[in-house]
Amino acid sequence: MNKPLAQKLAPTTLSEVIGQKHLLGESKILTNLVKNKKLFSMILYGKPGIGKTSIANAIAKNLGERYRFLNAKVNTKKDLDIVIEEAKMYDGMILIMDEIHRLNKDKQDILLPQLESGLITLIGMTTSNPYHAINPAIRSRCQLFELKELEIDDIKEGLKKAIKHPDLKGIEIDDKSIELIAKLSGNDLRYAYNLLEVAYYSTDDKKITEEKIRKINNKPVFFSDKNEEGHFDVLSGLQKSIRGSDVNAALHYLARLVVEGDLDSIYRRLSVIAYEDIGLANPAIGPRLDAAINAAERTGLPEARIPLGTIVAEMALSPKSNTAHIAFDEAIADIEKGNVGTIPKHIKTNSPDYKYPHDYKGAYVVQQYLPDKLKNKKYYHPKDIGYEKNIKEIYERLEKLKNQGN
Numbered sequence: 001m002n003k004p005l006a007q008k009l010a011p012t013t014l015s016e017v018i019g020q021k022h023l024l025g026e027s028k029i030l031t032n033l034v035k036n037k038k039l040f041s042m043i044l045y046g047k048p049g050i051g052k053t054s055i056a057n058a059i060a061k062n063l064g065e066r067y068r069f070l071n072a073k074v075n076t077k078k079d080l081d082i083v084i085e086e087a088k089m090y091d092g093m094i095l096i097m098d099e100i101h102r103l104n105k106d107k108q109d110i111l112l113p114q115l116e117s118g119l120i121t122l123i124g125m126t127t128s129n130p131y132h133a134i135n136p137a138i139r140s141r142c143q144l145f146e147l148k149e150l151e152i153d154d155i156k157e158g159l160k161k162a163i164k165h166p167d168l169k170g171i172e173i174d175d176k177s178i179e180l181i182a183k184l185s186g187n188d189l190r191y192a193y194n195l196l197e198v199a200y201y202s203t204d205d206k207k208i209t210e211e212k213i214r215k216i217n218n219k220p221v222f223f224s225d226k227n228e229e230g231h232f233d234v235l236s237g238l239q240k241s242i243r244g245s246d247v248n249a250a251l252h253y254l255a256r257l258v259v260e261g262d263l264d265s266i267y268r269r270l271s272v273i274a275y276e277d278i279g280l281a282n283p284a285i286g287p288r289l290d291a292a293i294n295a296a297e298r299t300g301l302p303e304a305r306i307p308l309g310t311i312v313a314e315m316a317l318s319p320k321s322n323t324a325h326i327a328f329d330e331a332i333a334d335i336e337k338g339n340v341g342t343i344p345k346h347i348k349t350n351s352p353d354y355k356y357p358h359d360y361k362g363a364y365v366v367q368q369y370l371p372d373k374l375k376n377k378k379y380y381h382p383k384d385i386g387y388e389k390n391i392k393e394i395y396e397r398l399e400k401l402k403n404q405g406n
Contacts, residue, residue: 006193009162014058017051017191019154020147030055030145034062034296039123041115043100043139046147050187052125055147056096057124067094070125070306074105080110087119100124101133105203108135115141142202150189158189161197168200172207180210184217186260231260235269236311243277254312258305266308273315281321281386288314319386327379334374341371366402 011017014024023030039059044052058323062069066372068083095111097103100122103111114120115138117209126133130144133357163171181199186190190248196333198216199208215352234256240250257266272288296304334340346353355365368375382392 004194005162005165005167005197006190009158009165009193011054011058012061014062014274015054015057016159017054019049019150020055022148024055024146030059037063038120039063039094040143041120042139042143042145043122043124043126043134044145044147045126045128045130047187048127049190049192050147051151052147053096055096056123056125060094060096063094065092065094065095065121066090070192071098072107073099074102075115077106077110078341080107084110084120087114091386092119092121094121094123096123098125099369100138101126101128103132103135103138105135108138112137112141116177121207149187152179152182152188155185155189155192157193158352162196165341168197168206170206170246171200172205174209177208177210177213180213184213186262200269200332204225231262231265235258235265237278237319238266239269239273242273242312243320247313250312250316251309254308257306258301258308261301263296264299265306267296270308270312270315275322276325277322278315278318279321279324280391281319281383283387285315285318314374319388321383321385321388323381323383323388327381330379334377339374341373343371344368344399364398364401366404 014034017024022028025031044055046052049303050191057069058072066086068086070079070083083093083095087095111120111122115122122138124134124138124142128134130139137303156178159181162168163173163178179197181192184195194218195213196208199213200206202216203212238250238253238257241253270289270293274285278285289311292307295307299307345351346355355367357363359365370377380395382388382395384392
């Protein structure tokens with residue numbers, strides 16, 4: 001079988017890996033681990049096509065250790081058992097496992113003791129956030145390393161190496177065409193290699209031009225380098241337009257993100273906006289956004305644009321409040337400054353002096369909850385807008401009762 005160019009270009013050493021300068025290179029973490037011939041179980045996480053598999057394979061090869069590759073979703077318990085038995089024969093083995101976040105409980109129960117004993121050294125890979133998606137028992141036994149998105153210059157570096165490969169004999173391509181492929185790649189080096197290979201074999205003269213590339217991939221280019229308007233600027237435009245209640249601008253920036261196809265970034269940013277910018281002025285927006293995201297996930301593109309467009313319009317026109325997260329940030333600031341104090345005795349565990357609010361009229365009784373040092377502290381300052389207007393009335397009534405009680 002003829003392997004794709006991307007597979008043939010896969011690095012065999014860490015020095016050949018493109019990007020990830022925060023982990024690789026002179027005096028960097030992963031490079032030093034290999035240099036010192038010492039490996040710990042780890043999880044590499046980040047977007048597709050940025051080098052997780054390349055780094056995992058290169059580490060194993062550079063160390064000269066025996067290793068096996070499994071997929072947590074595809075491979076069975078029997079496959080895992082075979083790897084463990086093989087590891088016992090050779091007194092240890094590196095297990096490279098893709099989609100580690102899909103490892104079910106049965107497989108976890110088999111793997112955990114082997115990680116604990118050191119028989120298996122795991123290099124897990126995932127596109128999901130390991131702090132949320134991976135079982136804590138696995139996570140606690142691994143070092144977590146985040147791989148950063150590749151820059152346009154990283155993709156161009158990879159493409160310039162690729163055009164020297166024997167499979168692309170006689171290729172003619174200029175810098176503008178290389179840059180176009182890099183921009184169309186969406187920071188995914190594997191995709192860039194694939195697009196280059198398709199462009200090469202779809203010509204009769206091996207000459208690749210911008211026009212030919214656009215005929216293969218006519219997706220508008222929004223991924224751009226540091227000298228142009230970037231992807232994160234579009235996300236910033238979306239948030240600030242919603243915060244500023246400009247529904248037309250919000251829909252414009254959403255449209256640019258949908259055309260890019262980066263739904264994950266949309267979901268993450270909208271989730272932040274729902275609680276940072278709308279908050280208690282419209283508490284229902286969080287569950288409504290979750291419902292819209294679920295609908296978008298089920299339908300996929302292009303239909304995903306319908307629930308996303310609807311919820312973004314609603315968010316832009318919703319009343320806004322940032323009081324809750326500002327209050328919480330102030331509370332965190334007190335903790336970080338050491339401004340804490342002792343928890344009042346009457347609300348400590350099993351205290352006989354605790355007044356149970358449900359035993360009192362209106363399920364409320366005046367008693368001190370904050371430490372003495374902070375007993376008069378006010379973090380929360382409500383706004384008189386949207387649903388928060390109702391919350392403000394309750395808050396002020398409770399404060400009045402508290403003052404009367406004192």
